[in-house]
Every structure is written in C-alpha cells, then in structure tokens.
Amino acid sequence: MTSLKAEVFLAPSPTPFQPCLLTDLSELPRVGFRGADSAAYLQARGYRLPERPNQALRQGDGSWVARLSQTEYLLLASFADRGVRVASEEARWVQDEQRNYLLPRQDSHAWVQLSGDECSAVMAKLCGVDLRAQAFALGAVAQTSVARINVIVVNVGSAEVPVLWILFDRASREYFSGAMLDAMGEFGGRIVEVDDLMA
Template identity: 60%
Template sequence: MTLHANQFAARSPLYRLQAGATLAHFGESCIVTTYGQGDESALLGHCALLDLTSLARYGLRGPAAADYLVALGYQLPQAPNQALSQADGSHVLRLSQTEYLLLGSLHDAGSKAQREESQWQASAGQYLLPRQDSHAWLVLTGTCQAEVMAKLCGVDLSPQAFAVGQVAQTSAARINVIIANLPLGEVPCLHILCDRASVHYFWGALLDAMQEFGGQPVGIDALP
C-alpha cells in the first residue's frame, strides 16, 4: 500500500515538497526512502540533500548533564563546538560547557533516543530540552558541500577549516543554524539543524545553491 504523509500525525514539515516520493514507516512517523530520480546513491559522494527531521533528537543542559549522559553510555566531546559519533550510529553535539544535543541513530529509526527522552528523569543540575518540534534536521552530503554552503554561510566549512567532529553555531541563508561535520560511513556529511518553522524556506535555499553542482534531494535508501 502506498503511504502518504498525511496518514501520520507526526511528519516532516517538508512533506508537501516531497509529494511523489516513496515513503516508509519510520518510528511513529514516515521518511522518504527515494525520490525516484534514478540512482540516488551515486549522488551521495558528490552533492545530495536528505531530510532527517523525522529522526528523534533531544537536548540536555546543566552542570550535571554530562554525568547523566555518561550514565546512559554515551561518549562525550571534550570541548564545546565539538561532536562525536557513537557506536550505535547516534551523535552527541556539545554546544557549550553544559549543553548537549543528542541526534538519534538511523539504525534503529531513532527509537533509543526517543525512549531516553520519554524516560528522562529530572534531577538537580540538568534539565531536558525537547528538540523534535523546535528544530528540523537536514544532511548535506558529498565533496561539494563546502562550495554549496559558501553561497549561504560566511563560515569556511571546507575540510581544511572545518574538520570532522567540529560544530559551528552560525547563520546560513539568514537563519540560525547548527552545523556538525559528521560523516555517515565514508560519505562526507554536514548535519544542519535549523528552526523547524523556517525549514521550508531553507530547503529551497539549499536546493538552489546545489543546482550549480547537479545536486538533488535523496531518500534514506541511498545511504550505505
């Protein structure tokens, strides 16, 4: 049976722009598996854009946030504006001395991150920052990613200046963004989190910047 985004209570704010794409169940939501534009996996290493907004994420802040996450089994970045991929495919971004952002894993459709958020226990020195409804999550892949972002962002995101594991909290296309350099397997990836209410505009700005390089949106079936 063909799935449609309006069958789900939770869906990406980009769902109207993804009409015609093939969808699959993804946790309690849905996600694009392919846009039907030929071999999308071939675009990954060059210039492609994924929408991971349906994947779970949450934040923690406070002097005890690090201890809370370590108790959950996470390895933490050593300094602010650094990120670390985990063995299970999730990612931890350290945004300040005491604030962390957890990005769920594609391997389990974000179920572990979603469960941790729902089971969060209040305690002195740390508090939860829900991010599912505040931030959208896009991933720009390929060797052209720095050139694409140079059209939208004043920060040098070239591999020489923005190494794997670095985080930039800046603006792109005149909106605030969080950018993390975290490959997916061997594929170069910039994970970009922006205001959910602005993602419709930002998606279009990215696709416009990608045109010069032949970039296109791809679904998760393109990933290794």
Template identity: 65%
Template sequence: MSLHAEHFSERSPLYRLHQDAQLNALGDSCIVSNYGAGDERARAAHCGLLDLSNLARVGFRGAASAAYLEARGYQLPAVPNQALSQADGSQVLRMSQAEYLLLGSLQDTGARVRQEELAWQFDDTPNYLLPRQDSHAWLLLSGTCQAEVMAKLCGVDLRAEAFPVGSVAQTSAARINVIIANLPLGELPCLHILCDRASADYFWGALLDAMQEFGGQPVGLDALR
C-alpha cells in the same frame, strides 16, 4: 499499499514537498526512501540533500548533564562545538560547557535517543531536558560539493581543512540560525544541519538553489545504504 505522510502521527515540516517520493516507515513517522529518478547513490556522493527531520533528537543542559549522559553510556566531546559519534551510530554534540544535543541513529531508527527523552525525569538535579524534535528540522547535505554549496549561504569556512570531522558550528546560513556538524556516514561526507522548524521550507529551498550549480538534488534513505 503505498505510504503517505498523512498515515503517520509524526510528520516532517517538509512532508508536502515529498508527496511524489517513495516513503519508508521510521518508527511512528516516515522518511523518504527514494524519489524514483536516477542513481541517487551517485547523487548523494556528489551533492545530495536528505530530510532527516523525523529522526529522533533531544538536548540536555545543566551542571549535571555530562555525568547523567555518561551514566547512560554516552561518550562526550571534551570541549564545546565538537561532536562525537557513538558506537550505535548516534551522535553527541557539545553545544556549550553544559549543553548537549543528541542525534539519533539510522541504525536503530532513532530508538535509543527517543528513549532518552522518555526516560528523563524532573528532580532537584541540575540536568534539564531540551526537547528538540519540535523546535528544529534536521537536514543532511552530502557529497564532495558540500563546502562549496554552503559557501553560498554561510560565512563559516566549512572546507575539510578548516572544519574537520567532528566540528560543530553555531552560526547563520541563508539569514537564519543553524547548527552545522561535520559527521560523515561511513565514507560519505555529510554536513548535518539543524534549523528552526518553522523555517525548514524556506531553508530547504535555499539549499536546493545553492546546489543547482553542482547538479545537486534531493535524495532518499536508499542513497545511504
């Protein structure tokens, strides 16, 4: 049986744009496997766009958040606006002195980060949960043209020499607030972009429009394997 987003309890805000794509299960949700047209691996290496909005993510804020996350086995960036990849493929972004954003790994379909949200309990410790699954969409812009694409939408210089691996920018692109992290997947250059979930449809279109000059198109998970 072919999978459709409607079969899952969790859906990306962009699911209507993926109606003709092949889907794979991703926990209780799904992810685009491929669009069935051409060599998507080559496309991802040059200029591709993937919807990761169904992959788990969660935030923590407070004076005790660093100690809490370290006790949970995470390595933390030393300063704000930096990201650090974990051994299991998840990512920790340090947004400020006392705020962190965890991005799930495709290796475990986000299970570890999803569990962090479930395990947190409110008490008198200054460590507060920031649910990000329903507040932010998560897009992955891949390939060698990513900085040129983003130059059309964003005032931050995202070229590798100015925005090296592990850098995080909290800025605006296409006139909406975004979080951008330079976090490659293996040897594949990748910018992870989080935007307001309600603006995801608009921002997806803005990215595709900026990608046209470079022959960029959407890709699925198969392109990353």
C-alpha cells in the same frame, strides 16, 4: 515542499565522485540536555562526551552527541536503530534534584543532511564560516547563520563521503530547503529519499 525521509550515512559510491544530495532527517529523534549535572547524567547513561564545546562524538551505536556549550548537549539519533535509543532518553527523563534539564528538539528543530563532494562549495554560497574539510574536521560543530537562519552544523562525514548535518528552526523548513536546493543547482544537486540511498 515534498516531505522527505532520511538516511544518516551514505553508502560509498563505486565511483570516486560523490554527487551533491539533500536528505531530510527531521523524522529521526533528537533531544537536548542542559545543566551542571548533564554531563554526569549522560555519562551514566553510557554516552561518550566531547571534551569541549562545538565538538561532536559518534557513539558506538551510530548516534552522535554534540556539545553546544559548557553544559549543553544535543543527542542525534542513529539511523541503525531508527532513533530508538535517543527517543527513549527523552521518554525516560524526569526532573529530580539533579541540575539536568530536558530540551525537546523534535518540534523545534528541523534536521537535514547535505552530502557529496561539493558540500563546502554549496555552504560557501550561504554561510560565512569555512566548512572545508581542512578547516572543519570530522566532529566539528558550528553554530552560525546559513541563508540568514541560525543553524547548527555538524561534520559527520569522512574524506570519502563528505556529510554535513544541519539543524535549524523547524518553522523555516520550507524556506531553508529551497535555499539549499538553489545553492546546490550549480552542482547538479538533488533531493534524495532513503529508498534511493539504499537501492
């Protein structure tokens, strides 16, 4: 499978229709924190946190924080700074008396972006959760199964540019990408490189 580079958000198209695109974001940093003190730790680091599990919030720098449970958070890098901020969170963490434990995700989880007007139709082929915009709003998080693989899905798009981020077991990267491309075929879906997005 071709190694893909990443763009986090798509620039608005001059045409109303957004094509179905798959982009690999796996080279961007991501890291998790879990524990009773994790919320206070992240807030002290300047992050705004979702109020409830299965929600995500966009940060001022373009990164996102997804809340996966009462005490677990996943930080997803901003393309604007090439993930420097999120990478630094992992690098600077040290275990102390706080109940705040690092969960490295760079090697465990692959990360892809599915974008375009047919996002929910593509996902409906592979997933039993309703991911249409009216049911799965901006900032919604689903921990579910897609193509028989456990995944985390985050809606980071908009009404103008639908975008889903999908994280899953990195060992399944080739299989999962193939399943996604097969599901996208009906809609003329294709892989896109970061250079293509920024052209």
